[in-house]
Amino acid sequence: MGSAVVQITLFGLLLALVIALPNKDDWDIYNFYINSTVTSRYATTVITSRVANRMNEPKEIEFQVRIPKNAFISKFRMHIDGQDYNGVVKAKEQAQQQYTHAVSRGQSAGLVSSVGRTLEEFKTSVTVAAHKKVTFELTYEELLKRRLGKYELQIHARPMQPVKDFKVDVHINENAGINFIEVKGGLTTGVLANTTTIQKDADKQAWLYFYPTEDQQKTCQGCGDQGLNGDLVIVYDVNRDTSLGDIKTSDGYFVHHFAPYNLPRIPKNVVFIIDQSGSMHGKKIQQTRTALIHILKDLAEDDYFGLITFDSSIFHWKRELVQATEENLGSARTFARAIQDRGATDINAAVLEGARMLNLHPREGSASILILLTDGDPTTGVTNLETIQSNVRKAIADKFPLYCLGFGFDVNFEFLEKMSLQNNGVARRIYEDSDADLQLKGFYEEVATPLLTDVTMTYVGSTNLTQTTFSQYYNGSEIVVAGQLIDNNVETFIPQVVAISKNQRIVFSDPTATTESTKTVSDNRIQRVWAYLTVKQLLEKELQLSGPEKDKVEKEALRLSLKYSFVTPLTSMVVTKPQGENTDVLHKPKEGEKPDPVRPRGGAPQVMGHGGGYRLFAGSLPGPPGPPVMGYAGGSYGIPGGVTRHRDTGRLRQVGGQPVTKVTRVIQAVATMAPVYPGQSIILPEDGVGVSHEDHSLLPPATPLPATHAPILHRFLLKTVNSSLPLCFDLPGSVSLKLLHHPNRELSVNGELDSVMRGSFKRIVIHFKTEHHVEIDAKGITVRNGQTETHHTGDNFVVTAESLTVNKRDKEIDVSVGDLRMAILIQVIAAEEFHWPVLRQKPSDTNITGILALEPVVYEEVQQTPSRKLKINNQEIDVTRSIVFDHSIISLPALDCWLMSAESALQGSLDDFIVTQL
Secondary structure, eight states: OTTOEEEEEGGGOOOTTOOOOOOGGGEEEEEEEEEEEEETTEEEEEEEEEEEEOSSSOEEEEEEEEEETTOEEEEEEEEETTEEEEEEEEEHHHHHHHHHHHHHTTOOOOEEEEETTTEEEEEEEEEEOTTOEEEEEEEEEEEOOOBTTBEEEEEEEOOSSOOSEEEEEEEEEOTTOEEEEEEESGGGSGGGTTSEEEEEETTTEEEEEEOOOHHHHHHSTTOSTTOOOEEEEEEEEEOOOSSSOEEEEETTEEEEEEOOOSOOOOOEEEEEEEEOSGGGTTHHHHHHHHHHHHHHHTOOTTOEEEEEEESSSEEESOSSOEEOOHHHHHHHHHHHHTOOOOSOOOHHHHHHHHHHHHHTOOOTTOEEEEEEEESSOOOSSSOOHHHHHHHHHHHHTTSSOEEEEEESSSSOHHHHHHHHHHTTOOEEEEOSSTTHHHHHHHHHHHHSOEEEEEEEEEEETEESOOOOEEEEEETTOOEEEEEEEGGGOSTTOEEEEEEEETTEEEEEOOTTOOOEEOOOTTOOHHHHHHHHHHHHHHHHHHHHOOHHHHHHHHHHHHHHHHHTTOBOTTEEEEEOOSTTSOOEEEEOOOTTOOOOOOOOTTOOOOOOOSTTOOOOBOSOOSSSOOOOOSSOOSOSSOOSSOEEEOTTTOOEEEOSOOOOOOSSSOOOOBOOSSOOOTTOEEEEETTOOOOOTTOGGGOOOOOOOOTTSOOOEEEEEEOBSSOSSOEEEEEETTOEEEEEEEGGGTEEEEEEEOSSSTTOEEEEEEEETTTEEEEEETTEEEEEETTEEEEEOSSSEEEEETTEEEEEOSSEEEEEETTEEEEEEEEEETTEEEEEEEEEEOOSOSOOBSGGGOOOBOOEEEEOSSSEEEEETTEEEEEEEEEEEOTTSTTOOEEEEEEOOHHHHHTSOGGGGBOSOO
16 A cells, blocks of 8 residues: 555645634733843843633633843743642753654643844743633743943833733842933833933942833823733943952852953954945945944044945045044045945955955054945855855964844854954844934944953953953943852952053953852852853854864753853753643744744644645644544535634634545645635645655655646745735646736846645746846756857856856855845755745835836725725725745744735736746
8 A cells, every 4th residue: 555645635635723813802911010120230020910711611822922032941830730840951862762752642832932133032822711810920031132322121111901900010129329220211201201210328238119000001102902011121220430340259159240441442453345236236335435434433533443335346435444534534435435235255355355454554552443334245255154264264363353243134144243252242233224323323332442362351360250251341341250169168268350452451350359259048149140151152162163062062051051041042941830731842033034934823734835836734642642533524515514714813623424434544644834725736746745844855856646636736925014914816727927027127037836845846947138048947057158068056156147147056046136136945855856935135226117116005994894904095805814934044943924816916917927938
């Protein structure tokens, strides 16, 4: 029977794994408390939510909160019916095994996912019996970082409904003395302006209370039926002097905060390296020009500076550093205003040139800084990332820091982060928002005023120290070092700081001072500061290493993460629940990482779909017996009892009928959350394999469908303006589409949708002028220049034809012509290549047409019952809620969308987008 084939008609497929989201009207949050305690800049925040099920039946109740990205979750528990259920932090690999075992039983995965610039979202749920209560309690910890002369504690309040008893309490205890304290954020405006109270006790302690009424939670700006949704940001600083700083010890550990002030500023030598490649087109290049002009105005006359821009070539304002005189600054601003986007991206040559300029300008008593701004990967010159990092490290040779600013999300942020850390700098993401120029200027202000260089911290009588050497100390920042005291002996502990201030060596020490002890019976806060800082720095170090050294550092970071119950990129929290409930496994995402699509609650494992379609395979699942067959044998035209589509989600659910029994063996199916098209069939190999979305490599190749079956459908995403959900529409396979037509550039791009593989183009053909033609398919890239034809295969190569550049890299083919840039993303699954084109940069011309050139749509919801309707250009359109995969991101995240006909989405005839010949 190994070769037997079973046909299941998807009109009769029961996706029992998909259920509606919990109805929050069925349960009541009767109190919601956020309590944050800050001691010596270390914040421990506890969020407590108490919820009651008011219904006469069990209900699934959600707990969903947002926490700072810089924080580590350290504790989670649920209290239900007198019983505590505690989250357990485990090594990610071990937690993954428990996760896989849970999934094989049809249970779900929890998520911690990135939200916006500074927050991560934690969510889980549990089923609570009728008229019973549950208490959720989440604890997270973070060391507040001083920037521009202040600390900021961000508290996000979003309980998901107005709460009768809602409180935020913050207690700050700083023995150095609180210099100032204030509160800002969206929850301090409008009707909430007078709901925050700040009290100070002498100068060392402060308390903040935020107690909005239930009515205020409904009427405040950005609030409504779901209550509060915004931030409280507590801003403060401590008293400072020119001494050694603030040192505290407790239970054998110490933490040292060093931030002297009233020091003379050190003149700086700075080189700005600005990416002006084609991908910087539009708002990004405009905001970069604006920020650079403001930054140049802030240079002091004793500073020296250089300015270079780059694409595939390097452009100097001046070939050497020059003094920041009014004349030179005026000339540099004129150069900055003329920066135009064009060409490819040669990061290697640009950074090496910047390093050369600084190396040729040694100046005693000054501090040198290299700042790189880019929005993409290297696409020309040296493109191997490790080679670039090695070249840059040799060129800089620890003489000055490199700061990398990654503009947007097309950039390889991990590459920039590693390169910065290897050269004593940091990487920062610049978000593509209206304030991007202010983000750029804000970062520069953090490094604009060096006060010390070559800072070395020494601690006699201590061990297991965190980082103790720093290339530079900037005004408004702070250096923090923690460690262990040998034999817990404070008497033999001698701290000292040695640094360079302008032209002189300066020593910070105070042998007559006593180190402050914070001993209490259960005070392990200083120890946890040490652990937090050590883990953070080990994770940074691990990023820079390879081989046995990397393994050793990772092992130590994991050991400490487990010892102190920190949820880090190396660990996960397994959320235990009452017997029979789903097991949640919570992972901390890396910067810029997209979360996996949410697994449906109570569902079976899923296979990632493509193009909004689905892949369904029959066969035995690994592990314990799974759910019964999710489908019916009623043939192609109907089923007893059938299925119905949920009004909001667009997903199928059971109404009645019997499971399939006509197959020769019990089939356990695996399906994605993507919608199922009514009447469509697929062939299932009886001995197929079921897999989870974590392992794409197990996917069997797609099976061809007989011609009598419904055609493959491909789902397209259409972005919207200021709307919560994008639009989506389906097109049948084997259709040839006009992807892009740019008459001013004499460029046309057409593509043939695959009739077998969902979410893939079989061929994409580029026509440039009359004599250049490039054809891309799974076999490689064929280039025809007049009568000459060449064929290219392999992982990395570049093809050029006049101003057309085709750059093949690992998982992407970049195509650029002038100010236009598109990419063809490549997914390889079970040795099959999936190609999908995306427009990375739209040219400034307005006469560009094609599927990829569609403008974001503006719509409004005009009707919710009995059917959902949207209004677009004064036309009402019937829609259903569904799911689409975003092909512009290589990880293919699944997005909710409003599904409509192709003509409605295109606002015209489909014939306008179809070509008869590629």
